Amino acid sequence: MSTTVAPDRTTTTQPQTLSQGVRGYLERVRGGEMGALPAVLGLIVLCTVFTILRPAFLTPINIANLFTQGAQITVIAMGLVFVLLLGEIDLSAGFASGVCAAVLAVTLTVHGLPWYVAVAAALATGMVIGLLLGTLVAKVGIPSFVVTLAAFLAFQGVVLLLVRGGTNISIRDEVILAIANRNLPPAVGWLLFAVGVLGYAAVQLLRVRRRRMHGLPADPLSLVAVRVGTVAVVAGLAVYVLNLERSRNALIVSLKGVPIVVPLIVLLLILWTFVLRRTAFGRHIYAVGGNAEAARRAGINVDRIKIACFVICSTMAAVGGIVAASRGASVDPNTGGSNVLLYAVGAAVIGGTSLFGGKGRVLDAVLGGAVIAVIDNGMGLMGYSAGIKFVVTGAVLLLAAGVDAISRKRAAASGLR
């Protein structure tokens, strides 16, 4: 292909300066590629409103509560992102987490096995559930909506059977309870913060250096600095607030530090982001969600990708179930029931994951989970009834799906998608 015509430069228009980067971002947003913007704006607005109406919202104890309240939903939503990326849905994720929590509780209490066996059993249950659902969807070809709706009903029954007709199994294992109820020592919190921010900065800078070395366009350093700075400020604020004393009577019992569930979520976020962004498997998930036929012709085993995504989703649901069991210190037939699933789907969609497949990030689940947790928590503080909470959350979910649909239309019009 070296004949004729002098080679042209094909790679330009990477932002060379910060202002170009900002302009490029604004252009993308106007073109309908909103990304996480609605979730971040929504979070800021909600937090401001609740703080003004109820100053108790911004107390350290409530903020720590927010994290643990949102944890189960966020973890399940992270798994759901994988299924949503394919353009499928998993309605059973909520009760799958209930089943796994029940398996955990039964293994711990009835069989008296150690916590790591129980956790392994719960995770294995999640994988088996995912394998079953994924196989039914990919190999048999039943629409995922129907498969998981059936599973939603069935798992509700399985939880009842596992906990013997609706009794409440309480959990006393220290390690399991620690996940959602204990905190890291403040020093460890800061240490993790430092490691995390420095690690992020290093990854970003190395990437820029490598690309420059290879003669490829790279982000300007100022843009990298802004990114790292934002992460540092947000994470630093969170660690600082969570390290404040939040016990009502610090002399009797001291209550401070980052809840253990927070680094757990960050770890899962990094793991799954890495899988989606940096591995061929993740690339293939996007490809199947974007154009399954093209993926098939490229030699990608579409069925295997689908099954793997359902396995990841149900396994993450199992992790969510463990977190829920830890937070409630018990498992009952309603664990993972009622609003958990819809909150989780809502979290992923509010964060910017498309219900049409092919677009979404694991970070979306975390941001959306934060929005849901803030609504739930704030409305509770305002003293509204559960009824009003449901109505508002439903409206927010509808709004998010609407934003998704409209931004797709805009993007189609501006030729971005």
Next chain:
Amino acid sequence: MSETTSTDLGVTPAGRGAPGSGPSDDARPILELRGVNKSFGPVHVLHDVSFAAYAGEVTALVGDNGAGKSTLVKCIGGIHPIDSGEYLFEGKPVNVHSPRDAAALGIEIVYQDLALCDNLDIVQNMFLGRERKNGIVLDEDTMEQMAAKTLQGLSVRTVKSLRQPVSSLSGGQRQTVAIAKAVLWNSKVVILDEPTAALGVAQTAQVLELVRRLADQGLAVVLISHNMNDVFAVSDRIAALYLGRMAAQVKASDVTHAQVVELITAGRSGDLGLTNGNGGAEGKEAP
């Protein structure tokens, strides 16, 4: 890219002098199908189709709508397994059961609907299914460099950034990406399904020039087209399908425009073509 294809050029002509089954000269086809049948349920789409493609030549595959062009191409590409018949590559019988098998042989297909993922960028699409990796991590830099080099080789000027999603490209740009994707892989056979159907005049000329260049570099190019001007502009051989049967495979210099049209519409033209209108057992080759 250019170095590797030219080494291919050095290898393939070695087989050229060998006596072969070519219709009118001694060249041995790099890709050959013999007596291929394919049915979808009760619908018998391909009847005893024989087809050959030669290195360094453009073979045009023509036929009316529903003649079985796309099915034949999908059989070659491993999307549809063939029901019966022989599939030879470089003279050896091979089994092609999946697109990966075809790709491993060096057969690349650019489909009419392009088979690009809109939500992925140009580099991601070009390497889809065959990503370069460092351990388990994707080697984005190498992929981007290789993609840039290939696109430069195809003298693509209109693409703003290799990292823009394919959804933001025009029809011609998409076609270029799809062709670039096919030639990125040291391929020996490139099959183009209606590459100019959606293009403007200038872009069509560019794509045809590219098609000719691929063949001159030693690749076997199969060009599916409805446009007789395109066919006669670039092809060395013409294979005409008629209702699922190979009506004739002839040298482009031996036939006229009108004869090809007759082959497409009636399956025969003079002594060329099928022995009777609705098809004998086998397509008759040119004398």
